Amino acid sequence: MSGRTVGHRRPPREPRELSPDLRGGVEPVGTGLAPDPPFRWPSARSLVASVVLLTLLTGLAYPFVFTEAAHYLTPATASGGNITLGQNITDPALFWLRPSGIDYQPYSGNASEVPYGPVDPALLNETKAYIAEYGLTNVTVPLELVSQSQSGLDPDITPEAALVQIPRVAHFSNLSQSVLLGLVNDSIVHPTGGFIGPQYVDVIALDQALLVLEHRTLAASYEPVPVR
């Protein structure tokens, strides 16, 4: 009559009639086992209906409701087109990304796996080759700049990995090192709320800012990526 007992710890109706021995504990050890319950096969109808219903609800309704909702709730981000992915930048007058195991191809058909283990001679050789390719043989290089990310599509690098490229970019562009230093510092993304995430630089955004500053457009050397 008093309605529900939210927060009350005792269950309402434990089938007490089934356990007469609960309180007294008089049953000797080894007796008083309940009978082995009977076995029944589930009906074919229940089995088929359960799989069909599950498919309709979680496979069809759930994603379709959400894609429709996203269309109205977050139209700007729902398509995914606003998220920067890595791309192959080879112009020496621009900042470069980390190397990619899939050549920055989102549809490569392969997972980008780092092809060497942690104590593999290939790790040393590949890293040395990347250091030479990035023209950084004379300085201490942040390891991440000369090693692959997991996705092969990471457009971001650490601030140190951007700073170490400034001499090369200055040499090949019309901009001085101090201007580039300012550009890099301005493009550093800081941790969300002061503690979530690292400080990093989005290379694509940085290069975009650099091109704008130079009033330069890049030769359209990039074709739409063919699929399969």
Added chain:
Amino acid sequence: MLASSTLADVLFTLGLGLLLARWLGMYMSRLFQGRPTVVDPVFDPIDRAIYRILGVDPRRPMGWKEYAGCLVLTNALALVFVFLVLFYQGQLPLNFWHVPGMTWDLAFHTASAFTTNTDYQHYAPETQASLFSALLGLQTLMFLSAASGIAVLVAFIRGFVRKDGMVGNFWSDIVRTLTRLLVPLAAIGALVLLFAGVPETLAQSAHNALLGGGFQLIPTGPVASWDSIEMIGTNGGGYFAANAGHPLQNPTAFTNMIEIVMMMLLTFAPPFMFGRMVRRPNEAYPYLGAIIVLFVVALLLLFYFEASNPYVSGLNVSQSHGYLVGAESRFTISESVLFQGISVYGNVGATSMSLGSLTPGAQSVLLWGMFLQCAPGGEGTGFGMLLINALLAIFVGGLMVGRTPEYLGKKIGPDQIKWAIVTLLSHPLLILVPLAIAVAGGLEQVAAGPGSHAFTIALYEFTSESANNGSGMGPINDNTQYFNVAGGLVMLLGRYVPMVAMLAIGGALARQPAIPPSTGTLRTSSVTFTLFLVGFVVIVTGLLFFPVLAMGPWAQGVNWP
């Protein structure tokens, strides 16, 4: 060497996850005891309609054999259905890129992987699965497998409470898990991810402007809704091959944090649910304590091992941000490691790092988590494993002091111990036998690199499959008939042997009357018991698995050969 902001980051994430898990555990205990909750007015009519369509009586209790029969048959039927979907996806709709059907062995492996909550992927989702397969095939199984895991745990726990030999009604458990837990949670999670910037569209690709003009074609899809059930249901199969390292699936450090919390929800909720269901809320804490001890030690080791790799110290490189090889730059190394830690220890199996390039120490810590399977382990089954370990520990402890082992008023006899040992031993057998065959066939055909590294990769593959984890270490040549068929069987046995054992133990316990506690009863809600349990689990797992750890990651650590 944890900076204060890193410490705040890690503690905030773990704290939030635990807090929500505790709340969920209490909600779940009400759910499975059939006690009223605030959501009843919404879901009661829905559930009633579902029961009517299925033609079942949700109030009729079942014995463990009938419960297991329903579980295995629904899972088997779903597996066959999804196998056919994958095999014939070339002829099915929603196939924008004209993806051909999978080979029979790959379809078998994939369907088994998603049915068993493993979600091991021997295929690249971008180019080898259609939208139809992803949604009506695989995503459906992500819900079913998560619900199955919880249902089995709930039936197991009922064995400690009931005395009539019944473990509950399968249909009621599975329907209530889906409608009142998984679907609402997945929906909330998807909403949060949506607003955090994860894409959600039925278009299968988008054009992204390139710096020099022109466009880059990028794969998209209903990623937020997939991501949500992937993490909450401890599934771990990625919408993309790069999984949670892909910028579209995990765009920022904030989404990374959300996904970590999502993975914690239902993996850390069971101890709290257990305490409430056996009507001794304090029973939650020895288990929670054991899980936290095992998990936090692992995390600290991961942080330590991933801080730098001494092997590259001969090069003129700096590792001031940690060993970021194979990790993403938009996360700190501790965020990547925290994600990977909970993902592997919670048997989710999502990856945000390239596991093959982790340091040998980190690789062995991850393998150790999958050998344990219970710190906290996958949804439902992980805590079930911990309970099985606890029963064995109590049995051993009881024999040592010469008492009849009992727990929560139920005697632990030969029936229970038989099934517990089968569960314990099936894990190494399922890993080592197919591994030995693969190694005999030539390691160099499996993976490149030094022998110990290739061995680690092959060991990781079968360990991940037997533990129903699903994370993969690569690169590995595993889309072969041997790896697909053997892997599929390992996942199925690694899933259903422990599940049937849990139901059998629960069923046997449920037939017993309750013995009142006496002076000889082991006091289980104590720190001593937690330490005893941790020691037991570590020693047993160590004895079973130290030899393979020595041959794989540890041998890498001493740079052999």
